[in-house]
Each structure stands twice: as C-alpha cells, then as structure tokens.
Amino acid sequence: MPDSPGTPPERVILKLGGSVITDKSADCAINRAGLETLATAIAGARHDGIVIIHGAGSCGHPEAKRYHLDKGASAGKTEGVYMTHRAVSGLNEAVVVALRSKGVAAIGVHPLHAAAADNGRLIGFEHRHLETMLALGMVPVIHGDVVMDLSRGACIVSGDQLVRYLAAALQISRVGLATDVPGVLDGGHVVPEITRQTMPTLHIGDSKHTDVTGGMRGKIDELLALADAGTESEIFHVSRVRDFLAGAATGGTRVRGK
Template sequence: MSIVVVKLGGAAITDKSVPDTLSHNIDALIDSVAHAYHRILRPSGRRLILIHGAGSFGHPPAKKYQVKAGWTTALDEAGGDDAEQARDNVKFGMALTRQRVLQLHTHVIQRLHERECMPVLSVSTYDTVETDNGAVIEGSSVRLMTRVQQVLEAGFVPLLFGDAVFDRALGSTILSGDALMYHLAERLPAVQRCVFVTDVAGIFTQDPKRFPDATLIKMIHCSEVGDSSAIDKDDSAASVDDVTGAMRSKWQWAKRIVTDAEQVRAVAICQVSDSSKAIGYEFSDASTTSHESGNWTAIVR
C-alpha cells in the first residue's frame, strides 16, 4: 500500500485577503481532489491522506492573540497586574482560533462528501497531539499515527488540519498543516508522495505575484541547493496575517521531507488547476525523479 499525502493550503481554499472567506477556487480544488481519488489513486491501489490549512479563518485570530507563542510567554512578557489579562487573552485566542478552523473544516469536509460520496473522516489534531515547546510529544505522535492508520485500513480518507494545540512549555501553540505533512511522511513508511496545493504553480525564480517575468522552477534537487539559496531567503508573504509562513516555509518543509523520509520519491508544489495531475502522478519503473512532468515544482533528493 502506497500513500499520497496532500495539503490543501490555506491560500488555495480561502481568500487570504479577507478574513473568514472561502476561495472562489475551492470547489474546483475539491473536484480535482475527488477526481484524483476516484479515478486515479483508488483504482491503482494507492491511499490518500488529506490535510488542510487554516487560511484566512484561523490565521488572523491566532496572530492577534499570539496563540503560537502561548500564554506562558504572555505571562513572562506582561508581568505584574497585566499577567492575568495577558494569559486570558491568549486562552480566548486559542478558543477562537479553534472555532474558526472548525468552521473552515466543516466547509471542506462537506464538499468532499458531496463528490461521489467520498469516504472522508475527520482526524482532529487538537484531540490527539500535544507539543512541548512546539515539538510533537512522542506519545501523542503514536496516538496520531495509530488513528490515521486505523482510518486508512478501514478504507477511509483521513482529513487532518492545522490547529491550535496544548503545549507543555508554552501553554498553547499552532501545529501547522505543513508540519503535519512532514510528521506523517516521516512516521508512515508507506508515504511515497506529498503534494502541497497552493495559489501559485510552485517555486519561481522570483515572486510571480510581483514579477511577471518570474520563471517556474520545475525540478529542485535538495542535494544541489544549499541553505544560503535565494529560496531559503525569499518569502512571498500573504496579505492576511499568516503565523506559519508562506512559500519559504513550504520549501523548507518539503526539503525536510525528502531528506528525512527516505521512502518519499518527490514532494510537489502546485496550483489548483494542476492538482489532480500532481496528486495522481506516478513514476513508471523506468522513470527517474529527474524527469517528472507537469506544470509544478517537484522537489527530490
């Protein structure tokens, strides 16, 4: 059993310029995901894991109330009579962030269910994962992997999402969908391909939203790109507060996946219009990872 893990980025499912607003492309994206599952992955015996980001639903309250930094950090910075209020603000922010993310989650899962009865089951990060200073605790990692494998083996498609979680050191933090992608790829040996779907075709020579002559980089070999590269330094930031990073973050997580999860053949970064092909892409026995075709960026070792 081989597994494809797909992250539906916040920029692909929401309008990141307007809080709590779905993207006009969300239905096209869900159509593409369903097509890849029903027509390509399932017939070929491959399994699918889905993750979605928080986008303009979760990021604004998380940023406003500093949920990622946590309430212990707020206490340390405030001090005196302001400490209790600072703690309460972060706690309210965690509750509000979760409510907004769950609202978005409902939009996503309802649309998936409407596509030929796609058997998608929600797997809650908040209910299974705890972190310590941002790092996933081993015991909760086991819980998450056990639940995801149980859902897969029963014939369902797990749907996870970036969320606010409890943190032993910070009180609270944000566990991003990108981090979940890495964690699944590292811990599940059957994961062979990961796909980030966002609002641009992949990684470009420059930010394509600002530079019309930017060129798509279709293949990146991590072994040939050092940490001092322009990719690591550039960040095409979204216009709504984003507490987990934009394209630079995706590049860094993708690089970690292909470096640390040796069974993963490639990580693709694509836009909605190419998502079905990118999700369903499969190497033939004679092919090599240096010849992946498609209008997206493929990141390999």
C-alpha cells in the same frame, strides 16, 4: 502510476494550501467555488490511500495573531486557543462537506485532539486511528491547528509541520502541495527542483497576507527535512491536483534530498 491488481494502493498526502481554499485578504472567507472544483478533481481521481491536510488561510491566522499565540497561552488567558480552533475547525468542516458531496468518504481530524508540541514544534500525533480509517477506505482530512505545547502552553502547528510528521508516521510514498502558484517562483519563473544545495541561491518572496507559520520559506524548510528523511515532494498549481493523484507530471517544483 496505477497500482497493480491485488496490491494495496500507495499512500499519498495531498496538502491544500490555505490560499486556495480561503480568501486570504478577508477574515475566514471560505472559497466555496474553489472547494467545489477541488472536490470534483479529487473525486474524479483515485482516492484510496489518500490523506488530505489543509492550511488555515484566512481562518485561524488572524485569531492566532490577535491572541498572541506565538507567545503561547497561560492560566486564565486561553481564549485564543478556543477562538483559533473554532475558526480552523469551521474551515475543516467546509472542506469535508465539499468532498463528501462528491462521493469522497472524507472525515475531519483535529490536531488539537490528537497532537502535542513542545516549544512550537510537533512532537507527537496519535495516528493509529488514521491507519484504521485508511484501511476502511476513508479519507482523513487534517488541518493546521492550535495544539497544547508542553513549554508554551499552546502553539500553532502548521499544515506543513503535519505533512512532515505524518509522512513518516504513515509511511507515505508521495507528497503533493497544491497552491495558488505553479510552483516555487524565483524571478517569476518556476524552479523545477530544490535541494539543500540550491536553496541558498534562490530568491523567494514571503506572503503579503497574515501568516503565522512561515509562508513559503517555512514550507520549503519542512519539505527539505522531509526529503532528508527519504520522501520527496512536489509543489504545484491547484489545477494540477488530478495529475498529481494520477502520478502524472504537474509542471511544478520538486523538493529532493541530497
């Protein structure tokens, strides 16, 4: 629903899946036509109080796998940190440029520069500068990235981990995940709602493309933890981005708490 006059806009996170901004069947093939459509939809809706987080898609996952970042990094073996960050940063720049071309005050924010992890999990993200950006009407655009890990040297922090962490840190009201499917599918049908109680009954397939961050099951695990903390989320088709930003129904899957 629109915000009342004189009240600050609600804050939302819009997560753009890597599959909708890249071609996952090729190494770092950016879907520029898809980005153009997305940027138009975002620019045509409200864009105050929005944080955009995007996945890496085919940019970053192949590099992370090639350099075995799942096992971390060690002295003298850090090339994978640079190569993976370079790939995802390039994709982030393409997203920012597309948004800015439509009048959205987007600016890229790189987790490598602001976050820390331990044993593969995000444990900190400096977010005070994000508060200032939002207050100035800017739209931070954050991405899945390689970050330094206290135990492993380095690890990949997915966009979904970032969603969970920043939703709490920034007091986000609503979270929406735009994907290349209309929601979470079970037997070809959209599951309207997922809770911890219903999750064990679902049959959810994993991505057939290279994904080092857990695919759909990893995504839902993060969102269930987010719901446990009090913030519900929706997974929907990318064509419904404008509906989500307007607070309208998306026809997707809602992930709820207990």
